[in-house]
Amino acid sequence: MVKTVAYCHPLVPCEWIESHGLRSRWIVPRDAEASAGAGSLTGMCPYARAVVDSLASSDEPSLAVLTTACDQMRRGAGLLAEDRPDDVFLLHVPKTRGTPGSRAYYGDELRRLGRWLVAGGGNASTADRLAEIMARRAAARDAFRRGETPVETPSWCNPIAAALAAEMNANDSQGAALGLVGGPLRQRDLAVARWIRAAGGRIALDATCGGYRTLAGPIDPAAVARDPFEELVRIYFDHIPTIFERPGDRLYAWLAGQVAARQVRGLLCLRHVWCDLWHAALPRLKETAGVPILELDLGDEDHGGESRLRGRLEAMIESLSHPEPR
Amino acid sequence: MTDPAEKITLDEWDHRYRELCCRGLREPDYGGSLRRHAEAGGDRRLLRLRMDNSAAALRLWNLLLSEEDRLHRARAEGKYLVGAMKDLGTVPVMAYALDNTIAFYPDGAWWTPCLMEHSEGLLALADRLGVDDSFCPVRAMVAALVDQKHFPVPDTLVCSVGATCDDMAAIAQRIDELGFPVFWWEIPHRRAAEPDEPAVELPDGFRAPAAQVEFVAGGLDRVRRHLEAETGQSLDDARLAAGIGRANHVRRLLARLRHFAYLGDPSPMPALEMMIAEILSIHFCSNWTETVAVLEDLLAEVRRRLVAGGGHGAPGTIRIYWVNPPADLRAMNLLEECGGRICGTDYMIAHALDPIPEDVPPLEALARAALADPLVGSTADRAARICREAEASEAEAVVVSRIPGASHCASEALLVGQNVGRRLGLPVLDLEVPPVLDAMEPTVRARLEALVETAVNRRHA
Ligand code: SF4
Numbered sequence: 001m002v003k004t005v006a007y008c009h010p011l012v013p014c015e016w017i018e019s020h021g022l023r024s025r026w027i028v029p030r031d032a033e034a035s036a037g038a039g040s041l042t043g044m045c046p047y048a049r050a051v052v053d054s055l056a057s058s059d060e061p062s063l064a065v066l067t068t069a070c071d072q073m074r075r076g077a078g079l080l081a082e083d084r085p086d087d088v089f090l091l092h093v094p095k096t097r098g099t100p101g102s103r104a105y106y107g108d109e110l111r112r113l114g115r116w117l118v119a120g121g122g123n124a125s126t127a128d129r130l131a132e133i134m135a136r137r138a139a140a141r142d143a144f145r146r147g148e149t150p151v152e153t154p155s156w157c158n159p160i161a162a163a164l165a166a167e168m169n170a171n172d173s174q175g176a177a178l179g180l181v182g183g184p185l186r187q188r189d190l191a192v193a194r195w196i197r198a199a200g201g202r203i204a205l206d207a208t209c210g211g212y213r214t215l216a217g218p219i220d221p222a223a224v225a226r227d228p229f230e231e232l233v234r235i236y237f238d239h240i241p242t243i244f245e246r247p248g249d250r251l252y253a254w255l256a257g258q259v260a261a262r263q264v265r266g267l268l269c270l271r272h273v274w275c276d277l278w279h280a281a282l283p284r285l286k287e288t289a290g291v292p293i294l295e296l297d298l299g300d301e302d303h304g305g306e307s308r309l310r311g312r313l314e315a316m317i318e319s320l321s322h323p324e325p326r
Numbered sequence: 327m328t329d330p331a332e333k334i335t336l337d338e339w340d341h342r343y344r345e346l347c348c349r350g351l352r353e354p355d356y357g358g359s360l361r362r363h364a365e366a367g368g369d370r371r372l373l374r375l376r377m378d379n380s381a382a383a384l385r386l387w388n389l390l391l392s393e394e395d396r397l398h399r400a401r402a403e404g405k406y407l408v409g410a411m412k413d414l415g416t417v418p419v420m421a422y423a424l425d426n427t428i429a430f431y432p433d434g435a436w437w438t439p440c441l442m443e444h445s446e447g448l449l450a451l452a453d454r455l456g457v458d459d460s461f462c463p464v465r466a467m468v469a470a471l472v473d474q475k476h477f478p479v480p481d482t483l484v485c486s487v488g489a490t491c492d493d494m495a496a497i498a499q500r501i502d503e504l505g506f507p508v509f510w511w512e513i514p515h516r517r518a519a520e521p522d523e524p525a526v527e528l529p530d531g532f533r534a535p536a537a538q539v540e541f542v543a544g545g546l547d548r549v550r551r552h553l554e555a556e557t558g559q560s561l562d563d564a565r566l567a568a569g570i571g572r573a574n575h576v577r578r579l580l581a582r583l584r585h586f587a588y589l590g591d592p593s594p595m596p597a598l599e600m601m602i603a604e605i606l607s608i609h610f611c612s613n614w615t616e617t618v619a620v621l622e623d624l625l626a627e628v629r630r631r632l633v634a635g636g637g638h639g640a641p642g643t644i645r646i647y648w649v650n651p652p653a654d655l656r657a658m659n660l661l662e663e664c665g666g667r668i669c670g671t672d673y674m675i676a677h678a679l680d681p682i683p684e685d686v687p688p689l690e691a692l693a694r695a696a697l698a699d700p701l702v703g704s705t706a707d708r709a710a711r712i713c714r715e716a717e718a719s720e721a722e723a724v725v726v727s728r729i730p731g732a733s734h735c736a737s738e739a740l741l742v743g744q745n746v747g748r749r750l751g752l753p754v755l756d757l758e759v760p761p762v763l764d765a766m767e768p769t770v771r772a773r774l775e776a777l778v779e780t781a782v783n784r785r786h787a
């Protein structure tokens with residue numbers, strides 16, 4: 001039986017996993033509240049915790065690749081490794097950009113991941129197999145970018161982002177166009193899309209982690225033919241604007257460009273409680289996005305805050321629907 | 327001066343200071359009565375602390391509390407100021423190898439809200455700057471840079487990212503956005519070497535892949551070139567080696583001080599003064615010469631007390647290993663008031679206490695030291711070191727001091743607790759300490775007393 005490798009970060013290339021003869025799966029975690037949990041973890045990001053709990057309680061024999069993109073997930077990997085040290089791989093994703101060392105380090109980390117996959121039951125990757133899978137995945141992403149909804153659950157993005165895209169495609173409202181930005185979506189977070197639709201708005205941009213923003217870049221077929229691994233590093237490390245990279249300007253510039261191109265009228269920053277990275281980004285987002293931004297703390301709804309969240313959202317959509325009197 | 331060891335209040339220090347002066351106390355230029363820090367300097371927390379009554383402790387406190395003045399003076403004298411962030415003990419070694427250069431940690435504003443009991447308004451300003459209390463107290467740093475009422479704005483800010491807490495990664499980015507450009511370098515998550523992969527030993531005894539050491543050394547080489555360009559000086563290997571030698575001198579002094587202070591019975595130096603002494607290691611409180619002098623004085627005092635059989639508390643007081651610096655200094659007093667004493671610590675600066683290797687090229691040596699940061703490795707590694715040290719120091723209980731908002735604390739308290747419980751069978755207290763704990767003092771006290779009582783029962787079981 002082909003083993004599954006679970007992951008949940010856009011800097012983990014599914015093509016690389018699959019080129020080792022393994023299946024890749026983007027984790028859709030059950031909510032932490034619904035699972036056993038690992039004792040008192042006040043202060044832990046609910047998404048990171050839900051991922052850890054899902055993996056820890058999974059009966060399916062699978063390997064997991066987590067990353068150091070944030071401290072919360074890095075430490076979540078540590079919790080998981082206490083019981084299943086051989087099943088968890090922690091990929092160090094360099095934070096610094098613009099230095100030759102960090103890019104090379106990312107490539108080295110992928111090679112190390114490859115060796116671990118082989119030790120875990122995979123086959124050695126070959127350039128031909130990698131190139132072939134890259135072409136297929138690139139085609140799927142291109143279709144997604146054009147607005148096609150994937151027929152099968154995608155392994156190359158957060159499946160919840162694909163579900164969100166289906167919702168976006170189905171919503172023909174002419175109401176205020178909103179963009180979502182922030183951490184990865186859980187199943188329950190799709191409620192935000194329903195609230196937006198109910199309030200007469202629509203989502204024109206998904207810039208959450210695992211959605212449109214973090215899709216690997218389009219491939220250059222000639223570069224793939226020359227050196228698929230190098231092209232893999234390029235479409236991931238060089239292309240994806242992330243919240244954790246330093247300096248952090250690329251994300252803000254990307255977002256401002258998308259807001260203008262898609263005529264987005266307002267942004268919702270979806271932040272899992274205790275996520276420092278997105279929380280601290282808010283002031284800069286407000287300065288650079290060029291449109292109003294509302295921060296929604298995902299997790300608030302657990303404490304009777306759903307109506308408050310909805311109320312804030314409705315107020316925002318209403319204000320965006322009425323142009324300011326001149 | 328062989329007076330018995332006592333912990334005294336600020337009021338009592340007024341009298342004690344006069345007494346020491348009458349007896350011919352000789353002080354450095356930053357010396358003087360401690361009261362001035364509370365009155366003119368606004369460090370009101372001193373009024374709630376109990377401090378050691380030795381002249382050595384007086385000098386330690388004065389060195390600590392005069393740092394902002396020292397930095398302003400350095401600025402006025404045209405010295406180059408490096409604001410190192412997060413690495414805790416690496417970049418300052420490089421900076422102090424240069425002439426006319428002072429390095430300090432803006433992160434040190436962490437303790438300002440405690441020392442000034444929030445009268446300075448840093449946390450409120452941080453809130454307004456978008457860095458609220460979901461972050462750890464290091465958020466005071468962003469406010470201190472903006473309001474410019476504390477330390478002078480450094481000429482350059484150099485921050486390590488990579489395997490750091492999210493708090494610092496996020497706040498340093500915010501600082502950059504607010505117009506204080508940050509020079510970034512990276513320390514990756516320390517991992518185990520693969521089979522057959524070359525690995526090197528780190529100062530803490532852990533091993534790291536040689537490739538990781540090389541990567542960090544490459545980043546530090548960028549820092550070196552940045553400092554050279556900024557200061558117009560050459561920072562060659564000979565200079566760096568001399569800087570490492572000076573840092574190691576401090577580390578060796580501290581190792582001796584910790585050895586005597588934490589093993590001596592009764593405890594020859596209180597927890598609070600020892601914590602401050604340990605923290606001198608990260609950037610020498612902006613004055614290497616005085617740091618050495620302060621540590622020598624403390625060491626001499628500790629030795630005197632040990633020889634005289636004196637110290638704080640009764641012999642046989644319950645021995646506690648303490649993890650993480652508490653956001654309120656008063657917590658260290660409370661521990662002792664509740665019947666405990668410190669026998670070992672991990673204040674997140676273990677890598678600034680271990681000597682830096684002197685038998686390898688300097689940048690490689692610094693890279694090895696940086697990779698030994700307990701927060702750069704896994705929590706399991708950190709827990710292993712804590713267990714090793716707690717056992718060696720005959721700890722009878724462990725306190726994991728939780729830092730409000732810190733991204734590492736949630737899982738860390740759990741894992742350290744589990745490991746210590748499993749390997750050593752010691753009671754562990756997971757204790758959150760806010761910057762000013764007064765409102766929670768009865769609870770904190772009750773929990774510390776319960777821990778000590780558990781340890782006493784265990785001892786007699
Ligand atoms: S939401 Fe934030 S804290 Fe949570 S896993 Fe993502 S980046 Fe980390």
Ligand code: SF4
Nearest residue numbers: 462464491493732733
């Ligand atoms: S989260 Fe912890 S390591 Fe990070 S700045 Fe705060 S106290 Fe220091």
